[in-house]
Amino acid sequence: MLRDNPDAAAVRIYGTNVDPAAPALAACDVGEVEPHRVNNDVYADFALDFCRRHEIDVLIPPRRLDALAGHTDAFAAAGTRLMCSSPAAISVLTSKSRTYEAARAIGVPVPDWRVVSDADGLREAVEDIARAGDTVCIKPAGEYSAFGFRILDDSPLSMRDLLAPARPLVSVNAVADALKRAADEQEKVPKFIVMPYLEGPEVSVDCLSAPDGTLLTAIPRAKQGRYRLLLDNPALISIARQLVGHFGLAYLSNVQLRHRHGRPVLLEANPRASAGIFQTAFTGVNLPWAAVRLLLGHDPGPLSALRLGGRVAVTETVTEVGPAALATAAG
Structure with missing residues (x-):
């Protein structure tokens, strides 16, 4: 979408990845391996050096936003415009728990949730959430995309289950044992969110906003198997507008919603472009180029x-x- 822009501007794309074999690098004019599992200061130094060496005009980070957000002026001094929201917004939105607390405070519907990091806390949270009759799921509380998501299910397997498409199921005991084993071995354990498994379809709202968080346009997409529905739904856009404006999200962001008892509720809000933003090309607007x-x-x-x-x-x-x-x- 950046190359096929409506201004017919020549674009040269540079990309980095921790994996030298990442297919995305082959789509770039220049690819480079970036440092893996380094702290924010080291990563920011790498990014600044990369932009200086390659005279990058625009940096669109899809990850490590917490490492880069506070360095807008340093990138500008290097001649690079950084596409990033404020450090304050990113600090909240990289924690699902803080995101839910902030969203609930402004009246955006959120699911019931608990934060856990040990086996006892997990069992108590599952009992609380399941009391309402909901299927329970767990996922890391930080910014991990879909990694770590599991549906908690202790029911016995049936033949129908074995012949059905695989689902990310795990027993409560298995997760509790993993948490206890990690604690016993003094392994670092991140915080997890325990919450109801929300009804589908998942809706992803791709947002374009001004630097002050004013929503300029939004495109809701719903999953339907291998199809994506490009929805004309003002209610979903209204939720996205409320969140983008409250957090002051700039340029590209993404709001994900699911349903609970027929009502849309917040799944997560991301201060970056979604991986599926390319699907919005069929609406006739080039969101990445507009940003x-x-x-x-x-x-x-x-x-x-x-x-x-x-x-x-x-x-x-x-x-x-x-x-x-x-x-x-x-590095």
Whole structure:
């Protein structure tokens, strides 16, 4: 979408990844390996050095936002515009618990939840949530995308279960044992969220906003198997507008919703573009390029003629790629 922009501007794309074999690097003009499992200061130094060496005009970070958000001026001094919201917003939104607390305070519906980090806390949380008759799930409380998500289910397996598509199921005992074993071995244990498993379909609202958090346009997408529905639903956009405005989210962000008893409730809010933002191309608006225009101080271009209400299919394709030109990152 950046290359096929409506201004026909020539774009040269540089990418980094911790995995030198990442296919995304082959789609870049220049790829580089970035340092893995380093602290925020080391990562910020790497990013600044990368931008200086390659004379990067625009940096669009999809991760490690907490490492970069406080360095907008340093990047600007290097000639790079950083597409990032404020450190305060990122600090809240990288914690699902703090996100739910803030959203609930402004009237956005959120699920019941508990924060746990040990076996006893897990069992108590599961008992509390299950008391309402809900299926219970668990996931890391930090920014881990979908990694770590499990549905907690202690019921015996049936033949129907064995023949059905695999689901991320795990028993409460198995999770409790893992938490206890990690504690016994003095392994670092992150905080987890225990909450009801919310009804589908999951709705992802891709948002474009001004630097002050004013929502400019939003595109809700719902999953339906291999299809994505591009929804024309003002109620979902209203929730996204409320969250984006409250947190002052700038440029590209993403609000994820599911349903509880037929009502949309917040699943998470991300101060970055979603991985599925490419699906919005079928609405007739190029969100990534509009965000780049905003970041560079221009107007975002025409946004009003969204084609919503349609359905697109997510399919696999094979693309021939050449060897990525990789340089090993120092650090």
